[in-house]
Amino acid sequence: MTSWPRFADTRLFVTEAARGFRITGAVAPSSRRLAAALAAPVTERAGQPVDVLEVGAGTGPVTRCLLPLLAPGSTLDVVEANPRFAAVLRNVVREYRPGRDEHTAHAQTRDDRLGEAVVPVRSEDGVRVRIHETRIEHLNTRQSYDVIVSGLPFTNFVPDTVALLMDRYFDLLRPGGSLTYFAYVGTAPARRLVASAGEAARHRAVETVLAGYRQRGRVSGRIVWANVPPARVWRVRPTSAPGVGGEAGRAHSSSLPSRLGQRTS
Structure with a gap:
C-alpha cells in the first residue's frame, strides 16, 4: 500500500492549479490532518457498513x-x-482496495468531454468503490x-452555484447523515486587499449562503x-x-461554472 500522494501526483495537482486556480481552488493538496478531519464521520462508524460520497477528490x-476506513459492505x-x-x-483505489473492475460504462452528457465515465471496483472484502468522471450536477445515482x-x-x-x-448534498444525505467541507483560514483579509468590490461582495454572499x-x-x-x-x-x-438555505444565493443570478465538480486536493 502506498503512503500519501506521490511526488508525481503532487506535481500534477500544482500543474492543474496553475492552469485554473478558480476551478482547483488551492495551491497544494490537502494535508493528512485535514483529510482525517474531513473523514471523521466515517472514522466514527468504524466497523459498520457506510455509504460515502466524496466530491472533488x-x-x-x-x-x-477514506478507503482504509470502509468496513465490508x-x-x-x-x-x-x-x-x-x-x-x-483509479490507481489509488487499486492500491488501497485490490479487487476487480466490474465494468466500465460511459454515458455522454451535454458536455462531451466531461461525460460520466464510471469505473466500479469491488474489493475482495466486498467494499464497492466507484470513480465518477463527471460533475456533481451530472451524477447519475x-x-x-x-x-x-x-x-x-x-x-x-457564485452564490447561486453554492446554493445548488x-x-x-442535502438531497443525497440520509436522515442523520453528515456533510463535511472546509474553508481556508486567514485568506479573507488578503482577498479584501486585492479583490475588486464585486469580488469582495461575491465572497460575502457565498459565506451568507453557507451560513444559512x-x-x-x-x-x-x-x-x-x-x-x-x-x-x-x-x-x-x-x-x-x-x-431553503439557498435563498440568499439565488438572489445573485449566475450560471454554473464550466467545471463544477473539481476540488481542492
Whole structure:
C-alpha cells in the first residue's frame, strides 16, 4: 500500500492549479490532518457498513484516508471531473482496495468531454468503490449517503452555484447523515486587499449562503493548522428539508461554472 500522494501526483495537482486556480481552488493538496478531519464521520462508524460520497477528490488525499476506513459492505462514490485527476484516483483505489473492475460504462452528457465515465471496483472484502468522471450536477445515482465529503472550492463560485451544490448534498444525505467541507483560514483579509468590490461582495454572499445552510442542522467546526493554508472543517448534520438555505444565493443570478465538480486536493 502506498503512503500519501506521490511526488508525481503532487506535481500534477500544482500543474492543474496553475492552469485554473478558480476551478482547483488551492495551491497544494490537502494535508493528512485535514483529510482525517474531513473523514471523521466515517472514522466514527468504524466497523459498520457506510455509504460515502466524496466530491472533488483531486489527486486523492481524502480518498486515501477514506478507503482504509470502509468496513465490508460499504460503498464509496468518488466524483472528479478532471480526467487527469480521475486517472490518479483509479490507481489509488487499486492500491488501497485490490479487487476487480466490474465494468466500465460511459454515458455522454451535454458536455462531451466531461461525460460520466464510471469505473466500479469491488474489493475482495466486498467494499464497492466507484470513480465518477463527471460533475456533481451530472451524477447519475439513485444512491443516498450516510456521509458526504466535499472538497469543492466554494469561495471560488457564485452564490447561486453554492446554493445548488448544498441543495444537492442535502438531497443525497440520509436522515442523520453528515456533510463535511472546509474553508481556508486567514485568506479573507488578503482577498479584501486585492479583490475588486464585486469580488469582495461575491465572497460575502457565498459565506451568507453557507451560513444559512449551517443554520439548518447541527453544526460543529474545527481548525486544522497543519495544512497549507490552515483550514476550518465544518460538519453539518441537516435537520431541515433542502431548498431553503439557498435563498440568499439565488438572489445573485449566475450560471454554473464550466467545471463544477473539481476540488481542492
